[in-house]
Amino acid sequence: MNYFEYKMHEIIDLLEKKEVSAKEVTASIYQRIEDKDPDVQAYLTLNKDKALQKAMEIDEKRAKNEAVGKLAGIPMALKDNMSTMDLLTTCSSEMLYNYLPPYDATVVKKLNDADAVLLGKLNMDEFAMGSSTETSAFKKTRNPFNLDYVPGGSSGGSAAAVAADEAFFTLGSDTGGSIRQPAAYCGVVGMKPTYGAISRYGLIAFASSLDQIGPFTKDVTDCALVMNAITGHDGNDSTSANVEYPDYTKALVNDVKGLRIGIPKEYFGEGVSQGVRDNINDAIKKLEELGAEVGECSMPNTDYAMPAYYIIATAECSSNLSRYDGVRYGLRSEENSLMEMFCKTRNKGFGSEVKSRIMLGTYALSAGYYDAYYLKALKVRNLVKKDFDQAFKQFDLLLTPTAPGTSFKFGEISDPISMYLLDVCTIPVNLAGLPGMSIPYGTSEGMPVGLQLIGKPFDESTLLRVAYTLEKNTDKTILKAGFKGGAE
Amino acid sequence: MNYEVVIGLEVHVELKTNTKIFCSCPNEFGMAPNTNVCPRCLGLPGTLPVLNEKALEYAVLAGLALNCDIAEFSKFDRKNYFYPDLTKAYQISQFDLPVCEHGYLDIETDGKSKRVGVTRIHLEEDAGKLVHEGDTISLSNASLVDYNRAGVPLIEIVSEPDMRSADEARAYLEKLKAYIEYTGVSDVKMEQGSLRCDANVSIRPFGQEEFGTRAEVKNLNSFKAVQKAIEYEVERQIELIEDGGRVVQETRTWDDNQGMTFSLRGKEEANDYRYFPDPDLTPLIISKDYVEALRNTLPELPDVKKERIINDFGLQEYDAGVITSSRGLALFFDKTVELYNEPKKVCNWLMVEFCRLLNTESTEIEDSLVSPENLAQLLRLVEEGAISGKIAKTVFEDMFHTGKDPESIVKEKGLVQISDEGALDSIIDQVIAQNPKSVEDFKSGKKQAIGFLVGQIMKETKGQANPGLVNKMLTEKMS
Numbered sequence: 013m014n015y016f017e018y019k020m021h022e023i024i025d026l027l028e029k030k031e032v033s034a035k036e037v038t039a040s041i042y043q044r045i046e047d048k049d050p051d052v053q054a055y056l057t058l059n060k061d062k063a064l065q066k067a068m069e070i071d072e073k074r075a076k077n078e079a080v081g082k083l084a085g086i087p088m089a090l091k092d093n094m095s096t097m098d099l100l101t102t103c104s105s106e107m108l109y110n111y112l113p114p115y116d117a118t119v120v121k122k123l124n125d126a127d128a129v130l131l132g133k134l135n136m137d138e139f140a141m142g143s144s145t146e147t148s149a150f151k152k153t154r155n156p157f158n159l160d161y162v163p164g165g166s167s168g169g170s171a172a173a174v175a176a177d178e179a180f181f182t183l184g185s186d187t188g189g190s191i192r193q194p195a196a197y198c199g200v201v202g203m204k205p206t207y208g209a210i211s212r213y214g215l216i217a218f219a220s221s222l223d224q225i226g227p228f229t230k231d232v233t234d235c236a237l238v239m240n241a242i243t244g245h246d247g248n249d250s251t252s253a254n255v256e257y258p259d260y261t262k263a264l265v266n267d268v269k270g271l272r273i274g275i276p277k278e279y280f281g282e283g284v285s286q287g288v289r290d291n292i293n294d295a296i297k298k299l300e301e302l303g304a305e306v307g308e309c310s311m312p313n314t315d316y317a318m319p320a321y322y323i324i325a326t327a328e329c330s331s332n333l334s335r336y337d338g339v340r341y342g343l344r345s346e347e348n349s350l351m352e353m354f355c356k357t358r359n360k361g362f363g364s365e366v367k368s369r370i371m372l373g374t375y376a377l378s379a380g381y382y383d384a385y386y387l388k389a390l391k392v393r394n395l396v397k398k399d400f401d402q403a404f405k406q407f408d409l410l411l412t413p414t415a416p417g418t419s420f421k422f423g424e425i426s427d428p429i430s431m432y433l434l435d436v437c438t439i440p441v442n443l444a445g446l447p448g449m450s451i452p453y454g455t456s457e458g459m460p461v462g463l464q465l466i467g468k469p470f471d472e473s474t475l476l477r478v479a480y481t482l483e484k485n486t487d488k489t490i491l492k493a494g495f496k497g498g499a500e
Numbered sequence: 501m502n503y504e505v506v507i508g509l510e511v512h513v514e515l516k517t518n519t520k521i522f523c524s525c526p527n528e529f530g531m532a533p534n535t536n537v538c539p540r541c542l543g544l545p546g547t548l549p550v551l552n553e554k555a556l557e558y559a560v561l562a563g564l565a566l567n568c569d570i571a572e573f574s575k576f577d578r579k580n581y582f583y584p585d586l587t588k589a590y591q592i593s594q595f596d597l598p599v600c601e602h603g604y605l606d607i608e609t610d611g612k613s614k615r616v617g618v619t620r621i622h623l624e625e626d627a628g629k630l631v632h633e634g635d636t637i638s639l640s641n642a643s644l645v646d647y648n649r650a651g652v653p654l655i656e657i658v659s660e661p662d663m664r665s666a667d668e669a670r671a672y673l674e675k676l677k678a679y680i681e682y683t684g685v686s687d688v689k690m691e692q693g694s695l696r697c698d699a700n701v702s703i704r705p706f707g708q709e710e711f712g713t714r715a716e717v718k719n720l721n722s723f724k725a726v727q728k729a730i731e732y733e734v735e736r737q738i739e740l741i742e743d744g745g746r747v748v749q750e751t752r753t754w755d756d757n758q759g760m761t762f763s764l765r766g767k768e769e770a771n772d773y774r775y776f777p778d779p780d781l782t783p784l785i786i787s788k789d790y791v792e793a794l795r796n797t798l799p800e801l802p803d804v805k806k807e808r809i810i811n812d813f814g815l816q817e818y819d820a821g822v823i824t825s826s827r828g829l830a831l832f833f834d835k836t837v838e839l840y841n842e843p844k845k846v847c848n849w850l851m852v853e854f855c856r857l858l859n860t861e862s863t864e865i866e867d868s869l870v871s872p873e874n875l876a877q878l879l880r881l882v883e884e885g886a887i888s889g890k891i892a893k894t895v896f897e898d899m900f901h902t903g904k905d906p907e908s909i910v911k912e913k914g915l916v917q918i919s920d921e922g923a924l925d926s927i928i929d930q931v932i933a934q935n936p937k938s939v940e941d942f943k944s945g946k947k948q949a950i951g952f953l954v955g956q957i958m959k960e961t962k963g964q965a966n967p968g969l970v971n972k973m974l975t976e977k978m979s
């Protein structure tokens with residue numbers, strides 16, 4: 013049986029009815045990985061022995077009618093920046109080519125408690141810096157819709173694995189769009205929850221005030237189920253929010269009547285391709301038909317979000333990545349002096365995108381520039397937040413494209429500014445710490461288009477409700493990867 | 501020319517919390533290298549700091565003791581620099597919004613009182629320790645790092661440049677130590693590194709308002725070192741200027757053996773620490789209620805205590821100063837006086853006998869085997885005439901070394917004073933018989949001759965005879 017084709021919630025049903033065993037499902041996924049990953053290249057590390065072991069343990073528990081977790085027996089995989097005990101965690105960087113964490117990230121613990129089965133670790137842009145997964149030091153992940161195209165980034169491996177049915181769900185991290193943009197490019201559902209909703213403990217930091225973990229799934233129901241398993245307050249993360257977390261499956265309601273949806277005009281500028289524009293407009297029309305109240309709004313500071321983001325994110329990353337100095341773990345360049353060891357280790361260990369961001373951030377924090385750059389960026393960040401506050405006085409949620417265009421061919425975008433512009437629709441959401449979700453909505457020239465929903469803090473439920481309603485009322489949200497191209 | 505000396509001190513104090521500041525490793529010392537560590541204090545990728553609230557509480561207590569304002573809003577910042585003992589390549593510290601500001605301490609030198617400003621107190625984490633093969637990191641072939649100390653909570657107490665002599669600096673540091681010690685938030689032991697001091701020293705011609713260029717002197721491991729290093733540094737700077745040179749702003753290290761400071765230039769690079777708010781920690785909102793609740797738990801502080809024991813017990817200013825200079829001594833005094841209400845006697849014993857033994861054995865009063873109960877008992881034995889003052893000193897030494905109570909020592913060693921006329925009668929008769937010349941002298945009017953006879957009797961009784969009684973009986977028998 014081709015279990016890999018199923019949605020996660022369908023597999024959960026089959027497992028609960030004991031129509032299939034966790035071992036069979038897991039083996040089926042590994043078979044799929046064996047078949048497809050040579051093309052897709054989503055995985056960096058496989059955890060096959062332990063995964064099958066875990067699956068068998070769950071089957072035994074079920075056979076004895078013992079209690080099992082909510083995601084029992086579901087094979088899933090993680091972006092390689094989440095710490096997994098005794099399993100390589102490299103951030104797709106030479107710097108951590110051999111790094112085995114001695115502890116599990118909080119999300120890893122939570123998934124383990126839910127009895128999910130960890131298949132392996134997924135490729136990403138080096139230290140999550142990039143928008144195409146091309147900055148990975150180890151491999152290029154390809155877009156399952158067309159193997160000549162990038163999967164987006166930085167969580168490209170996580171998006172591609174779900175799109176290629178190489179996992180029922182995956183986790184990624186999103187600092188400026190790193191879940192939503194690859195979800196859009198690969199035609200899957202991606203959620204970046206509110207900052208603080210999912211513990212960052214064990215997530216290897218890029219920019220601490222912006223990073224947030226979230227799921228990639230095949231549909232909206234699966235997204236809600238995974239959210240239930242991974243959200244929650246965590247005493248190990250001081251920025252984790254101590255609030256009531258809802259049952260997200262309660263939001264799976266086929267009804268948007270009376271919901272007020274704002275369309276911020278700044279997100280539909282010149283850079284947005286016609287194909288994306290047409291699909292998003294179609295979605296807006298559909299929602300209006302279904303009874304939502306749609307209105308235009310303005311977020312005047314949107315243009316400044318990008319430069320502010322690149323100062324804040326690089327400043328934080330310059331500090332976060334300082335610890336990779338060759339002293340304690342990871343790569344070390346053996347040299348004759350301490351200073352040489354520091355410099356050569358970092359020179360060899362980091363790729364050029366990471367280096368340029370460290371340099372930018374170091375510059376922004378330097379004496380004499382701090383006020384002009386970092387402090388000013390913080391002020392802009394506040395203005396961006398205020399734009400959202402203002403909009404949410406009028407609307408229950410906002411709807412935008414996830415990215416201005418669809419996926420592109422490898423090497424097609426090489427200058428950094430054009431690459432940074434791919435995240436123009438997603439970055440403001442991180443600056444404001446809000447929940448943002450990308451769902452597939454149609455295609456343009458054969459490649460998926462992503463629709464972004466932005467909500468009030470901790471109101472992921474409304475996003476899920478709108479996404480679910482679209483899923484139930486159109487055939488544009490469930491896309492099937494065709495594995496085109498790839499002839500070398 | 502005459503120069504005025506300007507000194508400011510930066511003091512690091514290790515807080516005595518149960519666990520480290522941002523993880524749950526025990527805050528303990530003396531373990532094998534790199535065994536008291538966890539992913540968090542090792543700064544492993546993905547780990548995050550979680551503030552130990554006790555550390556904040558202790559910083560606030562220290563601030564209240566030093567008369568500081570406690571910030572309602574404070575935050576942690578990252579101080580970025582590369583060094584192998586720093587696990588994250590940044591130290592979590594506080595930059596522009598420390599927990600405490602605007603405090604002071606009153607010090608006394610040569611009978612003159614002076615107020616020294618405390619600019620700020622901020623919380624931070626300690627780094628690990630480097631062990632070099634050679635003398636310095638640049639001269640050694642290999643270095644080892646022990647991260648056990650990484651993450652130990654510290655407060656840095658920065659003074660205003662208010663001190664004008666090495667004596668004042670030392671007085672400030674001693675006062676600071678006493679105040680912090682009283683709050684109980686730290687052991688404040690310089691020798692063990694729980695109190696560390698750097699001195700900023702500069703000179704300027706008298707009358708000049710502008711400060712001179714300062715040198716920062718490090719590696720001051722005792723009060724004596726602080727004083728000597730400052731004295732040396734002042735001399736060095738005066739000589740330099742008199743010879744037409746100028747002082748450079750630099751870090752210097754004190755060499756205790758050579759009695760000199762040396763420039764650390766070359767090793768120290770001009771550092772831009774690129775401070776910015778630590779995004780992993782939320783700002784500290786410190787409520788007035790929280791501060792007031794802590795203020796109420798503050799013990800009586802040295803200056804107040806000193807006033808009280810002068811007023812209540814009539815102790816001399818100097819004696820009261822010594823007694824209150826350490827929390828242990830003051831507590832011991834209080835407890836003993838509670839049990840034996842002769843404050844002056846208690847004070848004398850503490851200052852003379854007890855302090856002498858503590859010094860010669862280099863023991864802290866907290867670790868001493870003598871309890872206030874036992875000292876009170878000893879003093880009572882003297883008062884009751886059970887033992888003489890001289891015997892009491894012997895008994896006290898025994899108490900100090902064995903921890904036994906004085907009554908058992910007196911009993912075991914048969915040191916009870918002989919105050920029984922019957923028991924002394926024959927001994928006195930014997931001494932009179934053996935020393936006819938002294939008896940003659942006495943009878944012929946040389947009253948001081950009795951001293952020799954008393955001495956002989958004391959010798960016969962191994963010092964246990966009650967000297968008053970012996971005197972009385974001798975006089976009676978010889979007249």
Ligand SMILES: [Zn+2]
Pocket residue numbers: 520523524525536537538539540541542651
């Ligand atoms: Zn620790």
